[in-house]
Amino acid sequence: RGGFLPPLPHRRRMFAGGRLTFAAPILIGSTVRRKGEVVAVQEKTGGRGELVVVTVRYEISDQRGLLVAEEQDLVYTDSPPQPPQPGSSEVPDAPWSESIMTDEVLLFRFSALTFNSHRIHYDRTYATGNEGYPGLLVHGTLTALLCAEMLRSHATRPPTRFSFRTTAPLYVGETIQLRGGPSAHDAVRLAAYRDDGAVAVEAHATVG
Structure with a gap:
């Protein structure tokens, strides 16, 4: 499921989409830091049953500040393919x-x-x-x-x-x-x- 994602047993995980913002280039030889956090958890009901949509945000930065920001939308479902x-x-x-x-x-x-x-x-x-x-x-x-x-x-x-x-x-x-x-x-x-x-x-x- 991923190390820090919400514990949602008996559900299949699917990558539904994502968004990236490129603020500055990552320079070769620089030291970068990557931070991740769960920013949203939404329960939804659709034609295929109950879904849980988890949005995770990652930020990559160095001494200059933010370089890349990424949000991932992950869908957890218990419905069969x-x-x-x-x-x-x-x-x-x-x-x-x-x-x-x-x-x-x-x-x-x-x-x-x-x-x-x-x-x-x-x-x-x-x-x-x-x-x-x-x-x-x-x-x-x-x-x-x-x-x-x-x-x-x-x-x-x-x-x-x-x-x-x-x-x-x-x-x-x-x-x-x-x-x-x-x-x-x-x-x-x-x-x-x-x-x-x-x-x-x-x-x-x-x-x-």
């Missing part, structure tokens, strides 16, 4: 376009990089037999990072804000279709689609 709903449209065209094929190696490496030991990302037998998923689940944070990497590759100015939310599951073996482009003077819209057109992650950024 729902079968993937097919998309209703084709993947749209966009100024920026990339395709990423997912496989077991990609998921394992990202789990190791982020110290994520949840077996739904690397143990197929556990993911399908114990958790009820149709296959290995692609990390929502990995998909969001791929959106951010597309922004870094194409934008001419660095981001000052980046936000995302997960909207549909992706499973290993699927191709992530990344699309993005400017939506206003300082704004960028990005999205990750499944091959059937369903939006898996949608993201927004401000550059400056």
